[in-house]
Amino acid sequence: MIDDIALAAHNLTREEYDSIVRLIGREPNLTELGIFSVMWSEHCGYKSSKVYLKKFPTRGKYLIQGPGENAGVMDIGDGLAVVFKIESHNHPSYIEPYQGAATGVGGILRDIFTMGARPVAVLDSLRFGPLDKPQNRSVAEGVVSGISGYGNAFGVPTVGGEVYFHDCYSQNPLVNVCCVGLAEKDKIFLARAQGVGNAVIYVGAKTGRDGIHGATMASAEFGKDTEQKRPNVQVGDPFKEKLLLEACLEAMAKGLIIGIQDMGAAGLTCSTTEMAAKSDTGMEIDLDLVPQREEGMNPYEIMLSESQERMLIVTSQDKVKPLQAVFSKWDLEAVVIGKVTDDRQLKAHFHGELVIDIPVKAVVDLCPAYRRPVEAPAFVRKLARYKIPEMPADLDLNQVFLQLVAYPDIADKKWVFRQYDHMVQINTIVLPGGDAAVLRLKGTKKGLAMTLDGNSLYAYLNPKRGGEIVVAEACRNLACVGAAPMGVTNCLNFGNPEKPEIMWQFKEAVEGIARACREFDIPVTGGNVSFYNETEGQAVFPTPVLGIVGLVDDVATIPAAGFRGEREAIVLLGENKEELGGSEYLRLVFDQEKGQAPELDFNKEKSVQEVCRQAIKQKLVRTAHDISEGGLAVALAECSIKSKKGIGFEVKLNGPIRTDALLFGESQSRIILVAKEKNAGKILALARKMKVKAKVIGKTGGKKMVIWHRKKKVVEQPVELMRDAFKNSIPRYFKI
Amino acid sequence: MKFGVVVFPGSNCDYDTFHALQNVMGQETVFLWHKASDLQNVDCVVLPGGFSYGDYLRSGAIARFSPVMAEVKKFAAGGGLVLGICNGFQILQESGLLPGAMLRNKHLKFLCQPVYVKIDNSRTPFSQAGRKDQVLNIPIAHFDGNYYAPPGVLTELERKRQIVFRYCDERGQLTEEANVNGSLHHIAGVINEQGNVLGMMPHPERASEKIVGSDDGQVIFQSIIDYLEKRAGSQKKKAAKKVRPVVSPLPPLIGNL
Amino acid sequence: MKVRILVSLKPSVLDPQGQVVKNALHTLGYQTVKDVRQGKIFEIELENTDRQVVEKLVPEMADKVLANPIIENFTWEIIEG
Amino acid sequence: MKVRILVSLKPSVLDPQGQVVKNALHTLGYQTVKDVRQGKIFEIELENTDRQVVEKLVPEMADKVLANPIIENFTWEIIEG
Numbered sequence A: 001m002i003d004d005i006a007l008a009a010h011n012l013t014r015e016e017y018d019s020i021v022r023l024i025g026r027e028p029n030l031t032e033l034g035i036f037s038v039m040w041s042e043h044c045g046y047k048s049s050k051v052y053l054k055k056f057p058t059r060g061k062y063l064i065q066g067p068g069e070n071a072g073v074m075d076i077g078d079g080l081a082v083v084f085k086i087e088s089h090n091h092p093s094y095i096e097p098y099q100g101a102a103t104g105v106g107g108i109l110r111d112i113f114t115m116g117a118r119p120v121a122v123l124d125s126l127r128f129g130p131l132d133k134p135q136n137r138s139v140a141e142g143v144v145s146g147i148s149g150y151g152n153a154f155g156v157p158t159v160g161g162e163v164y165f166h167d168c169y170s171q172n173p174l175v176n177v178c179c180v181g182l183a184e185k186d187k188i189f190l191a192r193a194q195g196v197g198n199a200v201i202y203v204g205a206k207t208g209r210d211g212i213h214g215a216t217m218a219s220a221e222f223g224k225d226t227e228q229k230r231p232n233v234q235v236g237d238p239f240k241e242k243l244l245l246e247a248c249l250e251a252m253a254k255g256l257i258i259g260i261q262d263m264g265a266a267g268l269t270c271s272t273t274e275m276a277a278k279s280d281t282g283m284e285i286d287l288d289l290v291p292q293r294e295e296g297m298n299p300y301e302i303m304l305s306e307s308q309e310r311m312l313i314v315t316s317q318d319k320v321k322p323l324q325a326v327f328s329k330w331d332l333e334a335v336v337i338g339k340v341t342d343d344r345q346l347k348a349h350f351h352g353e354l355v356i357d358i359p360v361k362a363v364v365d366l367c368p369a370y371r372r373p374v375e376a377p378a379f380v381r382k383l384a385r386y387k388i389p390e391m392p393a394d395l396d397l398n399q400v401f402l403q404l405v406a407y408p409d410i411a412d413k414k415w416v417f418r419q420y421d422h423m424v425q426i427n428t429i430v431l432p433g434g435d436a437a438v439l440r441l442k443g444t445k446k447g448l449a450m451t452l453d454g455n456s457l458y459a460y461l462n463p464k465r466g467g468e469i470v471v472a473e474a475c476r477n478l479a480c481v482g483a484a485p486m487g488v489t490n491c492l493n494f495g496n497p498e499k500p501e502i503m504w505q506f507k508e509a510v511e512g513i514a515r516a517c518r519e520f521d522i523p524v525t526g527g528n529v530s531f532y533n534e535t536e537g538q539a540v541f542p543t544p545v546l547g548i549v550g551l552v553d554d555v556a557t558i559p560a561a562g563f564r565g566e567r568e569a570i571v572l573l574g575e576n577k578e579e580l581g582g583s584e585y586l587r588l589v590f591d592q593e594k595g596q597a598p599e600l601d602f603n604k605e606k607s608v609q610e611v612c613r614q615a616i617k618q619k620l621v622r623t624a625h626d627i628s629e630g631g632l633a634v635a636l637a638e639c640s641i642k643s644k645k646g647i648g649f650e651v652k653l654n655g656p657i658r659t660d661a662l663l664f665g666e667s668q669s670r671i672i673l674v675a676k677e678k679n680a681g682k683i684l685a686l687a688r689k690m691k692v693k694a695k696v697i698g699k700t701g702g703k704k705m706v707i708w709h710r711k712k713k714v715v716e717q718p719v720e721l722m723r724d725a726f727k728n729s730i731p732r733y734f735k736i
Numbered sequence B: 001m002k003f004g005v006v007v008f009p010g011s012n013c014d015y016d017t018f019h020a021l022q023n024v025m026g027q028e029t030v031f032l033w034h035k036a037s038d039l040q041n042v043d044c045v046v047l048p049g050g051f052s053y054g055d056y057l058r059s060g061a062i063a064r065f066s067p068v069m070a071e072v073k074k075f076a077a078g079g080g081l082v083l084g085i086c087n088g089f090q091i092l093q094e095s096g097l098l099p100g101a102m103l104r105n106k107h108l109k110f111l112c113q114p115v116y117v118k119i120d121n122s123r124t125p126f127s128q129a130g131r132k133d134q135v136l137n138i139p140i141a142h143f144d145g146n147y148y149a150p151p152g153v154l155t156e157l158e159r160k161r162q163i164v165f166r167y168c169d170e171r172g173q174l175t176e177e178a179n180v181n182g183s184l185h186h187i188a189g190v191i192n193e194q195g196n197v198l199g200m201m202p203h204p205e206r207a208s209e210k211i212v213g214s215d216d217g218q219v220i221f222q223s224i225i226d227y228l229e230k231r232a233g234s235q236k237k238k239a240a241k242k243v244r245p246v247v248s249p250l251p252p253l254i255g256n257l
Numbered sequence C, D: 001m002k003v004r005i006l007v008s009l010k011p012s013v014l015d016p017q018g019q020v021v022k023n024a025l026h027t028l029g030y031q032t033v034k035d036v037r038q039g040k041i042f043e044i045e046l047e048n049t050d051r052q053v054v055e056k057l058v059p060e061m062a063d064k065v066l067a068n069p070i071i072e073n074f075t076w077e078i079i080e081g
């Protein structure tokens, strides 16, 4: 009998249970309850977020497949499509950092190749607690080596991402992984169970008792008593995944597959019901035929297991043998476990008994959607009213400059990305460390640009604007390599949605992102929501992470992220404003996370990006870098540090803005372009034409970084010193 | 010349190597499946990078038992050229075709980055297109590349000039810092005593086109081509087959052999 | 005093390493091999020689550093001193 | 029958993994730790129960597959049956 204890264990409310009973016309048995509980969990059912996610624009001229499938698909010309999606693996990565992160990569890879695409790149967005605590270091080490361990072995380059540190992530690290794949555009595969009588085939690893209730776990807050409830985390097998990839792509190319779906969260439950529901069919399977790793597994365990490296395939009976031949060549199992039916029910037998008999639509489509109460938290208004303190008279800005480049949020992330194979497949032409990564498309002049971005402090201060800025910044990163954005995937990491303040943050952020995507005219093709990133009542900052892909028409035009030569003109596109709210400077010097997030004017932003792209297209730009965390001074420093020969710069600034804001304020819509002197004028002319403020602010050269403000030298640091500070900051924490 | 790139199920630089040889260097290139017992008359076998059979036990430990390796051993014994890159190097060690073993990198992290290596012996079929002490910029990407051999073996390697590549800095200095993985004697590549089997940790296929950062890796491929052409010339003129590159953003189905 | 700590994956946790080794052994003709599980061993030399202290310390260290109790079990023994 | 094979780096080979563990333990205050060496263990279940056969088989498998004799040593024992 299903009692309150059973319901609580399944994270279902009494009302939800009653509607299950109504939908299936009787009381469910425990296995059926388990099925509903995972499919109606926050993680799979999006019950708190659905009503808001509808606000995202999901149409666009290059769009082939929007939200609702395993990944989004965009047309990139030449008969090719890019397939991409982001996924969070936050909870598992805290429990078992290595395996949690590794299986996060495994899961998102399967989402991509289940659609017929070969994964060509991974990007990862990571947030940890500060590195001075040993626990945070070990989570960071485990997560990074998990991502590297899985991605490297699988053979996909991890080409970009971001890493941030804040105490709110100490017990709730965020691990978001985005995968980008490439496919022929007319050979996209979908999760369909079409054709009554067709075979349902299980391929890949055997089913064990792994991660039962992973999806429900990802839908609950951690408390002191979670320790026992924490289920077996899954262990990844990247080698098996590689075999699965090759076998699936080969079977697809040979026309042996009608529909296919990976088994991720909620395993067999999710794949069977979703495939059937999307095709208006049913499925009948025999659980005894499911390959099992352990003895004595019951229907509940088999249906809910989250064992990795498995897929479900539907194909016609005559293709079963050839399909099995392909899989056996790759040393994999492919077992017929049932067939497609026309009754729209999922039926499963176990030891000859019918143990599951439920309507697939009820499971998949009728999960309740909640419009949970929202309420703006009091702190938001309070923080926004914060008056930025005067610049202390004795503040040594030159010293602040040095400290800022070594600030972990800003410092070099090479310690992370050199553990990732970012070159395999030999397409990566803009490596990690730039604004956006670029892959060449062999045999064409084109490049595929991609970036992952987030700024949770802005979102904390002002979630709507934070959402807008994250889109703008991601697009700006693409503009810096000359790419126009095409499509967006997003991962929304928030606290407990049952709290009105959290729900408000979520709603605001989504509205911000939606608005910005409309402004840039790019569709959201998919994404992921991760709620309950909260431990003992302490939620993470609202953390929307955006993945955007775009196209570069001619890879030969892509500028470098660092200076390339002496005496080149440094052009500032955009306007410096006196804004210090939410800046890293304010954090570092005043230990404050307050104020208002920087302003964003979409028209200005779009024009700045357009000037940047045009200038690049016309081959005027040698170096391009967007101005983000740390402001103008830090952006200039990065160009200098990233130059091969350690080229310095001298920049002269004027204007009434207070010097600290001018150097380190994080006003939006600014890009640094560096050009040969003779070309600087052309860039300015371009800018003038598009009504963008632009100015030559100085030139490259020398071995020092020098900035003047109103005829006063405010910054002067040797490149070498700054480079060391930038490079050694993070490795210093991990010295053996 | 005809090259064969071996495909183990967990190889992941197989197509990259194929691309460099066929599309960049213009050589006829075929894939050799790990279960195959026929080397298709190739002139040179390349064991590419990757994780042959998952490499959970030790890198390359299990690949050595594959059917294709039995053939590769015979091929090598008969004087055929065998190049092992990264995982290929590890497999050659495990198979006993090259001396030494790989330990974990000294900082116990996977390392992916461009490094400099210098040619210490330019009189091998794999390095003759370069000069002695020439510095090459080629990426590495490995977890276990920390070359180890017992002291006696090392002495012999030095004496017999079997160390072909060493990690160095941009100017060719053998600094401690440049030896990123901690290899003994800075070893990045060794050749067998007979001079026809070479293993190297850096990936020349990742450095064969300027657009990906460097084309220094061509030195290795060009050396092999020159050597083979000369050898063929001295036997009988082997009709040089022209190969049309098939460059596409999507690799072919490699396993579909 | 010297102790040895054996860390192995819990029986219900997938052990891809052990699987691959098993398959390799089969390929080589060792059909008699039914199952392989791979684990880690740590040999730790301690300055401390007080048995009681060691009996408290070792499991503590194993729990905190050497093994992740979510997926791994450990056993330990004194091998010297 | 069940056997356990311990594979460890030869004493002459540096064991940085052990060093890292040692340092981690020190950081957490376990100053009594003097040295740590890390190795691998394999627990193999055999269908065979003939002791003599097993005594021939196991070292053979260890030598061929489980350990690399250039850098590793192994020991083994029967733990069941």
Ligand SMILES: Nc1ncnc2c1ncn2[C@@H]1O[C@H](COP(=O)(O)OP(=O)(O)O)[C@@H](O)[C@H]1O
Residues within 6 Å of the ligand: A123, A124, A125, A126, A158, A159, A160, A161, A162, A163, A409, A410, A413, A416, A417, A431, A432, A433, A434, A435, A436, A437, A453, A477, A628, A629
């Ligand atoms: N987790 C990561 N994985 C891979 N690359 C990363 C990661 N974190 C940072 N990087 C690389 O370092 C660069 C700099 O990071 P970040 O400071 O976030 O730059 P920006 O703010 O300009 O986007 C990124 O663009 C990316 O290429």
Ligand SMILES: [Mg+2]
Residues within 6 Å of the ligand: A162, A453, A454, A628
């Ligand atoms: Mg950024």
